[in-house]
Amino acid sequence: MKRIASALIFILTTTISFAKPAADRQQIASIGDLKLESGEVIKDCRVGYRTYGHLNSDKSNAILFLTWFGGTARSVEGTAPWAAIDTTHYCLIIIDALSDGVSSSPSNSPTQHGTKFPVISIGDMVTSQHELLTKKLGITHVKAIMGISMGGIQTFQWAVSYPDFTSSLIPLVGSPQPSSYDLMLYNTFRNIVDTDSAFNHGHYTTNPNIVNAKMLWELFLTTPTDRVKSMSHDDFSKWMQNTINNPNGDWNDTRCQITAVIGHDISKHFHNSLKETAEHVKAKMLIVSSEQDHMVNPNPAIEFSKLLPAKLVLLNNIKGHLSIDFYNPEIKDKIIELLASN
Numbered sequence: 607m608k609r610i611a612s613a614l615i616f617i618l619t620t621t622i623s624f625a626k627p628a629a630d631r632q633q634i635a636s637i638g639d640l641k642l643e644s645g646e647v648i649k650d651c652r653v654g655y656r657t658y659g660h661l662n663s664d665k666s667n668a669i670l671f672l673t674w675f676g677g678t679a680r681s682v683e684g685t686a687p688w689a690a691i692d693t694t695h696y697c698l699i700i701i702d703a704l705s706d707g708v709s710s711s712p713s714n715s716p717t718q719h720g721t722k723f724p725v726i727s728i729g730d731m732v733t734s735q736h737e738l739l740t741k742k743l744g745i746t747h748v749k750a751i752m753g754i755s756m757g758g759i760q761t762f763q764w765a766v767s768y769p770d771f772t773s774s775l776i777p778l779v780g781s782p783q784p785s786s787y788d789l790m791l792y793n794t795f796r797n798i799v800d801t802d803s804a805f806n807h808g809h810y811t812t813n814p815n816i817v818n819a820k821m822l823w824e825l826f827l828t829t830p831t832d833r834v835k836s837m838s839h840d841d842f843s844k845w846m847q848n849t850i851n852n853p854n855g856d857w858n859d860t861r862c863q864i865t866a867v868i869g870h871d872i873s874k875h876f877h878n879s880l881k882e883t884a885e886h887v888k889a890k891m892l893i894v895s896s897e898q899d900h901m902v903n904p905n906p907a908i909e910f911s912k913l914l915p916a917k918l919v920l921l922n923n924i925k926g927h928l929s930i931d932f933y934n935p936e937i938k939d940k941i942i943e944l945l946a947s948n
Contacts (some may be wrong), residue, residue: 646724654702659693672753713856752776773948785903884913891916901927
């Protein structure tokens with residue numbers, strides 16, 4: 607799935623500052639046993655992260671960037687997020703979500719490997735990030751939290767899990783809860799994985815190549831108009847072959863994350879009411895959604911923005927879920943303005 611998520615490589619550019627990455631900034635922190643919303647525990651939970659810039663003396667200039675579905679801090683690094691964040695002024699921290707193959711995951715857990723790994727939620731991802739920040743990095747408040755796709759979904763969760771922890775929240779093509787359309791897609795994707803004979807209900811010894819799942823995901827990342835425009839009839843066979851041949855990340859990791867996304871709903875602890883949920887949001891919010899998004903339907907985010915004093919940027923772009931472009935002043939300028947206001 608990491609190869610599937612490679613389609614989420616966004617080019618973030620601005621004239622503020624450009625910091626070239628070191629050869630490898632990956633850090634891993636052990637946060638101890640992590641109790642999950644289900645009551646189960648991830649034993650000796652480990653959380654990966656990468657940093658750019660430096661914390662100031664009171665550690666108040668941190669900005670978090672959260673990883674998308676199947677993505678890692680390293681793949682986010684490839685989008686150059688520091689190009690949109692001035693790392694001479696802010697400390698950018700990219701945190702690996704649970705089950706991305708870097709932080710604790712079915713594929714890398716020594717004691718809860720494969721199907722022994724517990725079911726996790728988006729809330730559990732956020733809890734692991736909070737534990738990293740407070741107990742390992744000594745950070746009690748951050749300037750902003752942002753992320754693309756599942757990173758945006760986690761950003762919405764931060765709004766209610768730890769409402770006092772940040773000044774600003776910037777979910778990009780994320781959602782406070784999946785729409786019925788989203789659930790149709792995500793459950794179909796998971797069912798393809800579950801019924802694949804090579805997957806063997808997660809008990810495989812060699813990571814399988816689940817082509818139908820990869821094809822389905824690629825289909826919904828953008829729009830029909832964009833596909834027809836960017837890929838000719840004659841190019842289809844090449845795309846098909848590339849999809850078949852490209853390796854993917856561990857499928858137990860993938861299944862674990864898609865299950866978390868399916869179960870995501872920031873209103874579940876507030877009587878399933880988004881209106882009541884909105885009353886608990888304290889940070890300023892800039893919500894960026896894509897009107898033609900076929901992967902994360904924009905309606906829940908749009909409706910939630912109406913319940914808040916939030917700024918909404920609604921893009922209308924044939925790139926759909928892949929429409930985040932930081933060349934676009936409509937996005938870049940709004941982020942700069944929000945950060946400057948806090």
